[in-house]
Structures are given as C-alpha cells and as structure tokens.
Amino acid sequence: MHNLFPNVDWTAMGQAVWETLYMTIISAAATFVLGLLLGLLLFMTSKDNLWENKAVNKVIGAFVNIFRSIPFIILIILLIPFTKLLVGTMLGVNAALPALIIGAAPFYGRLVEIALREIDKGVVEAAKAMGATTSTIIFKVLILESLPALVSGITVTTIALVGYTAMAGVVGAGGLGTLAYLEGFQRSNNDITFVATVLVLIIVFIMQWIGDMITTRIDKR
Numbered sequence: 001m002h003n004l005f006p007n008v009d010w011t012a013m014g015q016a017v018w019e020t021l022y023m024t025i026i027s028a029a030a031t032f033v034l035g036l037l038l039g040l041l042l043f044m045t046s047k048d049n050l051w052e053n054k055a056v057n058k059v060i061g062a063f064v065n066i067f068r069s070i071p072f073i074i075l076i077i078l079l080i081p082f083t084k085l086l087v088g089t090m091l092g093v094n095a096a097l098p099a100l101i102i103g104a105a106p107f108y109g110r111l112v113e114i115a116l117r118e119i120d121k122g123v124v125e126a127a128k129a130m131g132a133t134t135s136t137i138i139f140k141v142l143i144l145e146s147l148p149a150l151v152s153g154i155t156v157t158t159i160a161l162v163g164y165t166a167m168a169g170v171v172g173a174g175g176l177g178t179l180a181y182l183e184g185f186q187r188s189n190n191d192i193t194f195v196a197t198v199l200v201l202i203i204v205f206i207m208q209w210i211g212d213m214i215t216t217r218i219d220k221r
Contacts, residue, residue, distance in 0.1 A: 007189040012179065017199055019093045020175035023165045024203075027100035028158040034105040035157070036150070038064060039112020040138065050134055068106040072164050075103050076171055096173035100164050104157050111153035115146040148219035155211025159204050166200060176200050 038060065044050050045057040070078070076099045080090050087095045119142060127141045143150070169177020176196040184193030 005191040005195055007183075007187075007191050008195050009183075012183075013176075013192075013195060013199070016174070016176045016179040016196065017203075020162065020165050020177070020200070020203065023093050023096050023100060023168070023173070023175055024158060024161050024207075027097055027104060027161050027164075028154065030097075030101045031104040031108050031157055031161070032154050034101065035108030035154075036112055036143075038105060038109030039116060040142070042109060042113040043116040043142075044138075050137070064106040064109050066106075067102060068110065070103075072099070072103050073167050073170065075099055076168060076173075091172040091174075093174040096165065096168040096175075099168065100161055103164060104161055107160070108153060108157040111157065112146075112150060115149035115153060116142055118149065119145045148215050151211060151215045151218065155208060155215070158207055158211070162200060162204055162207070 041051075041060050042057065042064065045053045045060065047054075067075070076096075079099045079102065083090050083095050083098050086098055089095050123145060124137060124141055127137050132141070165173065165175050166177035166180070169175055169179070169181050172178060172182075176199055180193045180196035183189060184191075184196060
C-alpha cells in the first residue's frame with residue numbers, strides 16, 4: 001500500500017473521513033428539520049391551502065430562491081462574518097456547519113414543497129371533512145403521505161452536502177476536501193488527491209444505498 005500511495009498518511013486520512021461524515025450528518029439533520037419547515041410553510045401558505053397568505057408565501061419563496069441560487073463557495077465567503085460571530089472562527093468543521101445548513105435547507109425546502117404538491121388533494125379534503133385539526137393534517141396526512149419523497153429528497157440533499165464539504169475544504173473547513181486541496185493539490189501529491197476522491201465517492205455510494213433502501217421500505221404504493 002505504501003508503494004502505491006507513498007504520500008498518504010492513513011491516520012490523517014481516517015481523521016478527514018470522520019470530519020467529512022461529521023459535517024455531513026450534522027448539517028443533513030439540521031437541513032431536514034429546517035427544510036421540512038420551509039417546505040411546509042411554502043405549501044401551506046400557497047393558494048387554496050390551509051394558511052393561504054400571498055405575502056408570506058412570496059417572502060419565504062424569495063428567501064428560498066436567493067439562498068439556493070448562490071454558488072456554495074461564494075456563500076461560504078459571504079457568511080464569514082456570521083460564522084465568526086456564531087462559532088468564533090472560520091476554520092474547522094464546526095465553522096463549516098452554518099454555510100452547509102444555510103446552503104442546503106432552502107434546496108431541500110423546495111423538494112419538500114414539490115413532494116407535498118404531489119399528494120392527492122382528495123386525501124386532504126377527506127381529512128378536513130372528518131374534522132381533522134391542522135396539526136393532524138400536517139403530521140398524519142401531508143408528511144405521512146409524502147414520506148417516501150421526503151426521504152428520497154433528503155438523500156439527494158445529503159449527497160449534495162458531501163460535495164459541499166469538499167468545497168468547504170478550500171477555505172480550511174477540514175475533512176477530505178481540505179486534505180485533498182492542501183496536502184494533495186497544493187503540494188502536487190496526486191496520490192492523496194486520488195485517495196480522498198475515492199473515499200468521497202464511497203461515502204456517496206453508501207449514503208445513496210441507505211437512502212434508496214429506506215425509501216423502498218416505507219413506500220407502500
């Protein structure tokens with residue numbers, strides 16, 4: 001192994017894998033909660049829905065469109081003052097979390113909205129006719145009916161977050177991205193860059209497999 005990859009420090013590579021997984025899992029969990037909230041608000045405040053409110057819908061829609069349209073590497077730079085205020089530094093895995101979450105949550109919010117729009121309106125109307133409360137409609141009708149699509153959406157978003165963590169490595173966020181850029185690219189150690197890339201791909205494939213498995217199990221259609 002040393003002959004094939006002479007410059008690779010496997011201890012450092014293992015630490016980088018852990019940092020990438022840490023950033024991805026924490027940001028994916030926060031993205032799921034915030035994105036679900038944004039998607040529900042977008043859906044519920046849209047025309048002919050329970051909380052119909054054109055002004056609120058436009059404001060939330062504008063927020064989502066703006067932040068999901070900004071290239072991630074630019075978003076990191078724009079959020080440096082906010083990150084320093086929140087975390088105290090712009091370096092390290094925790095410093096990457098605000099940008100990761102703010103970059104991914106609006107994207108997932110749109111996926112949630114799309115998933116909710118695909119629910120048969122007759123199901124919601126039937127729940128209303130039976131006297132279901134708003135909270136019952138949200139949790140037992142909307143979320144339950146769209147659950148396979150929600151899981152599929154967070155899988156796609158989580159995979160995007162893995163790519164985001166690699167980009168965050170350029171500004172010293174840690175993880176495989178930082179290792180590939182600082183130790184691999186900048187020092188012309190192609191074996192480090194290659195191994196880091198392969199490990200990122202393995203993480204992506206495993207996450208896709210887990211997401212597909214969960215989606216298949218909960219999809220009763």
